[in-house]
Amino acid sequence: MSDLTTTLPADTRSADASLAKRLLRDPLGLVSLVFLVVVVLAAVLAPLLTQHDPTVAVLGDVLADPGDGHLLGGDSAGRDVFARLLYGSRFSLLGAALALGVAVVIGGLSGLVAGYFGRWFDTLSSGAAAVLMALPGMVVLLAARSVVGTSAWWAMAIFGILLSASVFRLVRQTVQSVRNELYVDAARVAGLSDLRIIFRHVLRVVRAPIIIQAGFIASVAIAIQAGLEFLGLGDMSIPTWGSMLNDGFARIYQQPLLILWPSLMIALVCLALTLVANSLRDALESTSSPRRAVAPTSPDGASGDATASATNHAADDAGTLLRVEGLRVGYAMPDGSTKEIVHGIDLEVRRGEVVGLIGESGSGKTQSAFAIMKLLPEGGGILGGRVLWKGHDLARLSERDMTRIRGKEIAYVPQEPMSNLDPSFTIGAQLVEPMRVHLGLSRAQARTRAVELLRRVGINQPERVFRAYPHEVSGGMAQRVLIAGAISCEPELLVADEPTTALDVTVQADILDLLRSLQDDFDMGILLVTHNFGVVADLCDRVAVMREGDIVERGSTRDIFVHHEHPYTTQLFDAILTPENTRQPYRAPDQPTTPHTEVSTS
Numbered sequence: 330m331s332d333l334t335t336t337l338p339a340d341t342r343s344a345d346a347s348l349a350k351r352l353l354r355d356p357l358g359l360v361s362l363v364f365l366v367v368v369v370l371a372a373v374l375a376p377l378l379t380q381h382d383p384t385v386a387v388l389g390d391v392l393a394d395p396g397d398g399h400l401l402g403g404d405s406a407g408r409d410v411f412a413r414l415l416y417g418s419r420f421s422l423l424g425a426a427l428a429l430g431v432a433v434v435i436g437g438l439s440g441l442v443a444g445y446f447g448r449w450f451d452t453l454s455s456g457a458a459a460v461l462m463a464l465p466g467m468v469v470l471l472a473a474r475s476v477v478g479t480s481a482w483w484a485m486a487i488f489g490i491l492l493s494a495s496v497f498r499l500v501r502q503t504v505q506s507v508r509n510e511l512y513v514d515a516a517r518v519a520g521l522s523d524l525r526i527i528f529r530h531v532l533r534v535v536r537a538p539i540i541i542q543a544g545f546i547a548s549v550a551i552a553i554q555a556g557l558e559f560l561g562l563g564d565m566s567i568p569t570w571g572s573m574l575n576d577g578f579a580r581i582y583q584q585p586l587l588i589l590w591p592s593l594m595i596a597l598v599c600l601a602l603t604l605v606a607n608s609l610r611d612a613l614e615s616t617s618s619p620r621r622a623v624a625p626t627s628p629d630g631a632s633g634d635a636t637a638s639a640t641n642h643a644a645d646d647a648g649t650l651l652r653v654e655g656l657r658v659g660y661a662m663p664d665g666s667t668k669e670i671v672h673g674i675d676l677e678v679r680r681g682e683v684v685g686l687i688g689e690s691g692s693g694k695t696q697s698a699f700a701i702m703k704l705l706p707e708g709g710g711i712l713g714g715r716v717l718w719k720g721h722d723l724a725r726l727s728e729r730d731m732t733r734i735r736g737k738e739i740a741y742v743p744q745e746p747m748s749n750l751d752p753s754f755t756i757g758a759q760l761v762e763p764m765r766v767h768l769g770l771s772r773a774q775a776r777t778r779a780v781e782l783l784r785r786v787g788i789n790q791p792e793r794v795f796r797a798y799p800h801e802v803s804g805g806m807a808q809r810v811l812i813a814g815a816i817s818c819e820p821e822l823l824v825a826d827e828p829t830t831a832l833d834v835t836v837q838a839d840i841l842d843l844l845r846s847l848q849d850d851f852d853m854g855i856l857l858v859t860h861n862f863g864v865v866a867d868l869c870d871r872v873a874v875m876r877e878g879d880i881v882e883r884g885s886t887r888d889i890f891v892h893h894e895h896p897y898t899t900q901l902f903d904a905i906l907t908p909e910n911t912r913q914p915y916r917a918p919d920q921p922t923t924p925h926t927e928v929s930t931s
């Protein structure tokens with residue numbers, strides 16, 4: 330029970346400091362944010378801050394010096410520079426927001442879909458992004474001007490589309506890197522829909538690079554927009570920082586200050602946007618929990634609803650929960666061929682029965698379990714056979730229907746407790762979510778149930794563990810958390826893939842005890858994938874021995890232990906460490922060798 334005594338840090342909510350507080354603690358970010366807020370307020374309140382109309386030219390005020398009725402002087406047409414600066418900021422900020430919005434919406438959404446789902450959309454959108462990136466932005470904007478006219482809004486929207494390619498690439502790459510994380514698989518096994526997984530697990534990872542990129546895009550948009558207007562390609566009837574630059578440049582020798590103000594504003598706003606983005610990213614990252622590998626996750630289980638699956642034509646005999654017939658699994662190879670790795674296995678699990686699937690590494694145990702749950706990785710598929718569950722063939726069920734079964738009726742306990750929990754969320758949050766989806770519980774009800782489940786799986790500080798992040802618990806405790814999640818919806822079948830392999834030996838026995846007692850309490854069937862005959866002896870009623878994609882021998886655990894016949898089973902038994910095949914104690918070269926029988930077994 331060593332894992333149960335693990336003491337959590339006194340302050341498990343160390344990452345609790347609010348986003349605002351963290352932002353305020355970064356002086357550069359704070360100053361930049363205040364500056365941006367002032368600029369935005371000044372733009373909004375421009376009519377209150379100056380009585381001058383930015384477009385009205387007064388001949389007497391041409392190139393007027395600062396002071397003299399004009400805070401920052403007059404420009405070459407006698408318009409008030411301060412008023413133009415204020416009203417110009419409206420245009421620059423809105424233009425940047427438009428370009429940013431277009432880039433993030435188009436690039437972000439397509440990147441998410443391409444990165445998460447891949448397939449034809451990925452091919453298509455990656456090609457489009459490559460084309461967009463290859464286009465010279467300024468030339469496209471100049472060409473677009475002949476079609477859409479001088480409208481700066483159109484120019485910014487087109488610029489946003491061009492920039493969306495960089496957002497697309499960034500998001501796609503980030504999503505791809507997180508899509509195969511075990512905690513994402515675990516969420517899938519828990520029965521969460523793709524949309525929920527994207528919103529809960531994937532977006533969290535993507536938001537940091539997007540924020541940084543957003544600061545960059547907004548800055549570039551302001552600079553490009555000013556550049557177009559500086560070249561005289563904008564709408565000269567509205568005050569903008571770019572047109573002020575143009576005017577200032579033309580009068581640089583007569584009134585050098587004219588070019589200073591818009592340049593200063595452009596530089597400071599761009600700098601502030603970048604610094605605020607950096608600061609916001611840092612604050613978000615530090616409030617969203619430490620990210621480091623964690624442990625397994627749990628799916629949830631079956632409906633407590635005994636009436637579940639009204640199609641009560643269970644496979645044949647009443648007690649049979651799962652019947653696998655001739656299951657064949659394969660992977661598509663790069664040369665177009667298919668590599669078959671499971672060659673037509675039969676398997677049956679009855680209610681309340683523990684069936685062990687044992688074999689050496691690479692024999693196909695895990696792939697068989699994944700195929701049963703229809704969770705094969707990309708490229709993998711069921712080539713033939715049936716997976717009968719309550720009268721349905723899971724092999725032919727749609728993903729939508731599988732989502733209802735996985736986590737609710739069939740739950741999964743994975744092998745590595747430290748990689749199946751999302752490091753960004755507390756343990757409680759990860760337990761609560763599937764229960765809300767499958768059992769329709771309110772947040773408070775799901776919370777109460779989660780704490781009860783944590784207590785039930787032997788965690789003696791359930792409230793604290795509920796609030797803890799995955800990195801704050803031990804591997805054994807993480808495995809208990811995953812088991813708690815797996816049984817949270819009272820599944821009828823639990824698929825456990827080497828649930829103790831990654832754990833310390835002292836913890837392994839506790840976890841096996843736990844599985845046994847839960848199986849008794851819930852009368853679940855368990856399909857236990859293992860390579861360890863000790864685990865089989867401890868837990869299983871029946872066992873199937875798997876080798877190179879085939880089941881070579883099966884029977885009751887007792888029969889297999891006592892009367893196994895297949896040479897491969899014998900080979901597996903021979904590999905078990907016994908006093909006879911342990912190494913003899915060291916003897917100096919001149920001492921006689923001790924026969925095996927003398928080896929102490931104490």
Ligand SMILES: Nc1ncnc2c1ncn2[C@@H]1O[C@H](COP(=O)(O)OP(=O)(O)OP(=O)(O)O)[C@@H](O)[C@H]1O
Nearest residue numbers: 660670688689690691692693694695696697706860
């Ligand atoms: N993505 C894949 N593409 C092609 N072959 C694969 C892929 N994943 C697994 N395999 C093959 O499937 C076979 C069975 O793998 P599986 O993971 O089921 O083994 P296992 O018996 O569970 O072993 P272990 O206990 O080491 O996980 C292996 O030969 C492996 O090479």
